[in-house]
């Protein structure tokens with residue numbers, strides 16, 4: 001069964017002048033299962049980030065339905081959506097958005113602060129953070145501040161932070177967009193590996209065909225419609 005399903009999802013951005021309203025997405029259907037990966041490519045302004053924001057429950061569709069892990073998102077309150085964002089979805093953006101005053105380890109643990117859990121969960125979180133940092137080759141940098149890391153290293157920390165609450169869906173918007181070719185390739189390797197070993201559904205928006213081709217499926221978003229390449 002699909003972990004994430006979109007049925008006829010449309011998005012219109014309203015404008016002061018009704019004729020100036022912008023129809024960005026037009027009845028998009030999409031399904032993704034745990035363990036699957038897909039890339040969305042398309043011209044700038046075609047609505048890729050808009051689509052990712054709807055899936056990530058950061059914004060609501062104008063019409064249509066999104067189901068995530070059996071929950072119909074449009075039926076949920078803002079508070080319930082915030083809970084889903086925190087527990088079920090990991091986000092990686094073009095810019096890492098790490099907090100400069102916190103260490104690598106503290107940055108990774110930030111999403112765990114909002115989750116109410118059993119006693120001893122704290123130690124488990126730290127263990128998991130250290131294991132993940134080890135996986136991405138950064139365990140020795142745990143006490144460093146992000147400012148001392150390279151762009152590729154910071155982005156790897158952002159990936160670890162996205163995975164700390166064990167989401168089943170990882171959304172990435174241009175995750176390699178600010179990286180040089182070597183770091184971009186390393187991050188692509190990491191995402192592909194985590195997709196398999198952590199059995200997460202991975203959806204990445206990218207302008208890089210090199211990254212896109214590493215995913216199971218590549219979709220193109222153009223003129224409001226999504227087509228499989």
Ligand SMILES: Nc1ncnc2c1ncn2[C@@H]1O[C@H](COP(=O)(O)OP(=O)(O)OP(=O)(O)O)[C@@H](O)[C@H]1O
Nearest residue numbers: 013014022024042043044045046047048049050051
């Ligand atoms: N909040 C908003 N209000 C009005 N229009 C918006 C809003 N957000 C995005 N848009 C418009 O919707 C269209 C799609 O934007 P979006 O950011 O989704 O494109 P994109 O495919 O991610 O582009 P890029 O590749 O440059 O990141 C653009 O024309 C943009 O100007």
Ligand SMILES: [Mg+2]
Nearest residue numbers: 048049050173
């Ligand atoms: Mg975008």
